Amino acid sequence: MDKQTLRTDLLEQRAGLSPEQICNSSRAIMECIRSLPRWKDANEALIYWPIKGEVDLRPLVTELWQRDCQVLLPRCHPGATGTMDLACATCEGDLTPGPFSIMEPDAERCPPKQDFCPDIALIPGVGFDRAGNRLGFGGGYYDRLLTTVNMQNTLIVGICYDFQLVETIPTEPWDKPMHAICTDKEIWRP
8 A cells, every 4th residue: 555545544544533532542552651661761752742633642741741851842844844843841831833733842932952862752653564664744754853863862652543553654765663663552662
């Protein structure tokens, strides 16, 4: 199956989830994440704010803030397709809607962080395969970020519902595989 067909199929399935299914599955996925030693010891973590039925990890963001872990959130650059920076947010009040209506660190309150080196990165996706490959929305934002030198010692964890973990995703040479994938049923390590 080609990327666009697979993307459409998986997004349709995700759109069909009820709020209760999203809540229950997100809770199960957060328990999987909490079991990771790198999560427990993280001093700096990259995480995302959910959109369009993505796994909701917002309670984990609050946990990170409560334990004084630096919380990095992505911020897209308007007019520069495929590029984003990371900024440290210290509370929900630091967030504002970005160009794609995704909550991201306010540029006036949260400067871009240049010297980031997260212990763990929780990466959303439209789909993942058992080799660790990720299917996103097609803009290349995370592909560019995950190949930076700042991310070379980071545990990269794909986050998805069980049905989004498929057998095979077509890949490109620049795709960066995940080190682990957390679903509501398992932690998969390629």
